[in-house]
Amino acid sequence: YRDNKIYYMDFERGHIKTEMKLLDEPMRLKRGTIVHFAPDPDIFRETIVFDYRTLASRIRELAFLNKGLRLSITDKRVDPVKNESFMYEGGIAEYVKFLNKNKQPLFPEPVYVEGEENGIQVEVALQYTDAVAETLMSFTNNIHTHEGGTHENRFKMALTRIINDYAKKKGILKDSDDPLSGED
Incomplete structure (x- = not known):
């Protein structure tokens, strides 16, 4: 049409x-x-x-x-x-809520960030829950990258670095403490 x-x-x-x-x-x-x-x-x-x-x-x-x-x-x-x-006006943030519907979220709304650099668009939505196992899903051009890949590894590294920096600034982690790892 x-x-x-x-x-x-x-x-x-x-x-x-x-x-x-x-x-x-x-x-x-x-x-x-x-x-x-x-x-x-x-x-x-x-x-x-x-x-x-x-x-x-x-x-x-x-x-x-x-x-x-x-x-x-x-x-x-x-x-x-x-x-x-x-149809979902909330996009991937709404998807995260859908995936977590049978879990107890630690905060009510997913964190959602989007941006573009050098013609590459990125959207990230995340929400921590009380679940023991993580659910990490990544997509490239609407294709689920089941085996992860470089972009998924880099995301985990960046998120871990941000959390470590925040924990040090707030005094939660001291310089003598071991930093958190991606598995934490």
Whole structure:
């Protein structure tokens, strides 16, 4: 949808099947993009049956990562049809609250920081809880970097340094004390 007009384009097996064309259909105040996906058994050889919960979970995650963007999923394979829509104005800060919903946060709202330098945008949201294990999730271009990476290691190092500096300034840590480590 663009400029109160509907455009259509069709793809098949990685190639354009139908060039973009303007459809002559009435439209009222619609915007955005609709993608209809039908798996091709010649490409998806293992299965063409997808788990709705897995797809809905990923679409929810993408909505958190792109604040203000509404994403919807519809499953027409079932009766009644399943349809969910996700939009989060709070973005990743709201995602942190969602991830911590079954934990006891040590402070009510996540800490949220965003910035840009040299054309690189960064968003960070964090919230400490009473949980023993940490949950650290990092994303690059909306892709979850499951194995961490340099950016995740640098984040942990910077956060640890900031906490150590603060603790020394406030007299919580003395110069003779061992500094906190990333595992603390």
